[in-house]
Amino acid sequence: MLKADDEITVNTLLLLLALFTTLLLGFEFGKRVYIEEQMSEPVQTGRFGRNGGPSIPPTKPETLPLYRVVWDLISEE
Numbered sequence: 001m002l003k004a005d006d007e008i009t010v011n012t013l014l015l016l017l018a019l020f021t022t023l024l025l026g027f028e029f030g031k032r033v034y035i036e037e038q039m040s041e042p043v044q045t046g047r048f049g050r051n052g053g054p055s056i057p058p059t060k061p062e063t064l065p066l067y068r069v070v071w072d073l074i075s076e077e
Contacts, residue, residue: 064072
C-alpha cells in the first residue's frame with residue numbers, strides 16, 4: 001500500500017524541524033561553554049629559574065644597551 005503524499009511531507013518537515021532544533025541547541029550549548037571558559041581565570045603556573053630555584057629578575061642588565069655601545073665606538077675615534 002502506498003503512502004499519501006501529505007504523510008511523506010509531514011514526516012519530512014518533522015525530521016527537518018528535529019534537525020534544526022538539534023543544531024540550534026548544540027550551538028547554544030557550545031556558545032555557553034565557550035563563554036564560561038573565557039570567564040574563568042587561567043591557572044598561574046609557577047616560574048622556575050636556573051637549577052629549579054625561583055625566577056628572580058636580574059638587578060642589572062648583563063650587556064650594555066646598543067646605543068651605549070655605538071656611542072662608545074663613535075667617541076673613541
